[in-house]
Amino acid sequence: MAAAAEGLGEAEAEALRLFTALGLGADKARETLKNEALSALLRQAAAQAQGALGPAIDRATGTLLYNVASRLKDPKRLGFLVGCITSKKIVTDLQLSAALDYVKSHPLDPIDVADFERACGVGVAVTPEQIEEAVEAAISKHRAELLAERYHFNMGLLMGEARSRLKWADGKIIKNEVDLQVLHLLGPKTEADLEKKPKAAKAQAAKAKPAEVEKRRKAAVVVNGAESLEERSLMEQLRGEALKFHKPGENYKADGYVTTPHTMALLEQHLEITGGQVRTRFPPEPNGILHIGHAKAINFNFGYAKANNGICFLRYDDTNPEKEEEKYFTAIREMVEWLGYEPYAVTHASDYFDQLYSWAVELIRRGHAYVCHQKVEEIKGHNPPASPWRDRPVEESLLLFEGMRKGKFEEGEATLRMKLVMEDGKMDPVAYRIKYTPHHRSGDAWCIYPTYDYTHCLCDSIEHITHSLCTKEFQARRSSYFWLCNALDVYCPVQWEYGRLNLLYTVVSKRKIIRLVETGAVRDWDDPRLFTLTALRRRGFPPEAINNFCARVGVTVAQATMEPHLLEACVRDVLNEQAPRAMAVLDPLRVTITNFPAAKALEVPVPNFPADETKGFHHVPFLPTLYIEQSDFREVLEKGYKRLTPGQPVGLRHTGYVIAVQNIIKDASGHVTELEVTCTRSDTAEKPKAFIHWVSEPLVCEVRLYERLFLHKNPEDPTDVPGGFLSDLNPDSLQVVEDALVDCSVRAARPFDRFQFERLGYFSVDPDSTEKKVVFNRTVTLKEDPGKA
Helix, strand or coil, X not given: CHHHHCCCCHHHHHHHHHHHHCCCCHHHHHHHHHCHHHHHHHHHHHHHHHHHHXXXXXXXXXXXXXXXXXXXXXXXXXXXXXXXXXXXXXXXXXXXXXXXXXXXXXXXXXXXXXXXXXXXXXXXXXXXHHHHHHHHHXXXXXXXXXXXXXXXXXXXXXXXXXXXXXXXXXXXXXXHHXXXXXXXXXXXXXXXXXXXXXXXXXXXXXXXXXXXXXXXXXXXXXXXXXXXXCCXXXXXXXXXXXXXXXXXXXXXXXXCCCCCCCHHHXXXXXXXXXXXXXXXXXXXCCCCCCEHHHHHHHHHHHHHHHHCCCEEEEEECCCCCCCCCHHHHHHHHHHHXXXXXXXXXXXXXXXXXXXXXXXXXXXXHCCCXXXXXXXXXXXXXXXXXXXXXXXXXXXXXXXHHHHHHCCCCCCCCCEEEECCECCCCCECCEEEEECCCCECCCECCCCEEECHHHHHHHHHHHCCCCEEEEEHHHHHHHXXXXXXXXXXCCCCCEEEEECCEEECCCCCCHHXXXXXXXXXXXXXXXXXXXXXXXXHHHHCCCHHHHHHHHHHHCCCCCCEEECHHHHHHHHHHHHHXXXXXXXEECCEEEXXXXXXXXXXXXXXEEECXXXXXXXXXXXXXXXXXXXXXXXXXXXXXXXXXXXXXXXXXXXXXXXXXXXXXEEEEECCCCCEEEEEEXXXXXXXXXXXXXXXXXXCCCEEEEEEEECCCECCCCCCCCCCCCCCHHHHECCCCEEEEEEEEECHHHCCCCCCCEEEECCCEEEEECCCCCCCCCEEEEEECCXXXXXXX
16 A cells, blocks of 8 residues: 555565565665666565575565675676575675675686685684683783773774684674673773873874864864864754755745745745744644654754744644643743743744634635535545545535534534645645634634644744744645645745654653553653653753754754664763762661771862862761772672772772771671771872772662663564563663662752762752652763663
């Protein structure tokens, strides 16, 4: 049906099904179909593979078949290479690349199969022991530099050297082994390891050629007025460098724009009203909370206007009173302002109900609309049957439409439809429908409400929007957008489409989030495990990080589906500069210093930002009784363990003291409950292998630790999650630590204040906090969890 709707012949439709069966996405399959040479090779490869393996081809094999068809320069070798793939001689893309290089450099027949297989690593099995030995050799070679530079060392060198010894080894396994052995050698990262190396960056910039320096300068992201050498800011992308939008008043130059005898006069009038100013709008439906995808839309609409000295309206599309609630109106505006944007004006589609109704009457008079009595089910989908009322007399439609307005019909008994066929094949879209639901602003004044297809372009026209920026799924409505404005002889803006922003491991559908709330899987729309903007704010994500993430995604027409860890990386970048340090212990072990050096508590100064002590200090008490993490002590020393054990002292962060175990106290079950230690000034003791965090006279707080809400990347995809998204919930997505211990510097913290708990991660104060107990949400860990990548 989908292929038929696209106007494909039987052969093309069959090829499309074949390509998707190989694992290609729908868009990629259609793109491949347009390339005749590639399409022919891929069909030939698939037919040969199905002959050998049967009709069902696994996705990994399908990917290899697509790669060989798209990269092979000599089609006569296709059959030979497909045979190697189906016989499982070639099973990785690395082997395929070697195979393609081999056949390119050996154009003459026959191929020396034995030599070919040697060159492509056919049958080579790399054991875990071999990988371990290769990584050990690489680390041994660079041991001195590793110990000196620690985690600032370029780990890519270790990867490269191990890979050069084991050409056909899995790169992911090598990386995991490198990470493991480096951890054994260096121990966990310290605060110094997490700090950047600004001097090295400056030295590198000094050595760079002037052209390279200028290129980097142009590639800078602006964050709070400061530049960081990463990517162009969204502002720079939206100033016309990445998008060649029309200038205000030059709408007719845009591709696909339809001109009429009245167009130029209307544009001249439009320029008089706007003064040539760029005007955009952000038009959310107030029937749910905004999510991460809306953040891109907000940045795009408000950002494009700001970048071009224009204005942006916040316009609520409040045309469906059944689903609209005041809390959504409030939350939407809060989120727009939280991201740093101030609307030029806040408007509502309902502001224009009288004008929209008058234009609907005029549309009927001009013969462009009619009252229809087909049921909703009859007009759903593409190419529905033509309405038997399509050619009813204008006077009759005017009378019936007035009857709809006066409440003479039941819901679903009549609609007003426009006479046009849209780009996606939908015929005669509905302009008005009957709903006997009071409106939050107009009350019972109306019982008919306009649809998006009718309302949106006309509201844009009323507000003299210059650039109507929409996500790409609205591209099929562009023709109706232009048609309706021109049918009524009103100013016609230009609709431009851009790609949606989606995240893996989440759902953003309003209906699905409501189901999560109803089933108790999450608390509400602002549950920190969701990716609504209110949830991200509650979790502690700074708005600058979300805006930077949108900038990194870029201004693209293609849909972008991103991993959450890319957003989390933007959060770390901002919080590293914004979140003051504090110490907290989540799993406490009591420690008593038997030779404490003072008769009363000592005040220990702790820098708020260790990398920049000019940002001030806070003081924490240091007493004979303190608490450390259970994981920072082991009774038996193990290889690679750098923290506290009998016989292995550790330093206490910021105190200037080293502690050594003297006595281990256990309960009746043998569990360690307390350590008795002695302390020595660090300037007189041997330098310890590690420094650990601690708390003394701490606040007892609640800490909530979050993991992904879903187990699979695409919880909405039935092929990944046959039981539906509710069956894919991660049972460990929330862990609550009721009695975490946090140093007293956070005593005055308020909701949404953010901190870095040393060695643990970034945390934000939750609004559930009370005077008796502060509640913290873990925003992100200090570094990306390799298991999430």
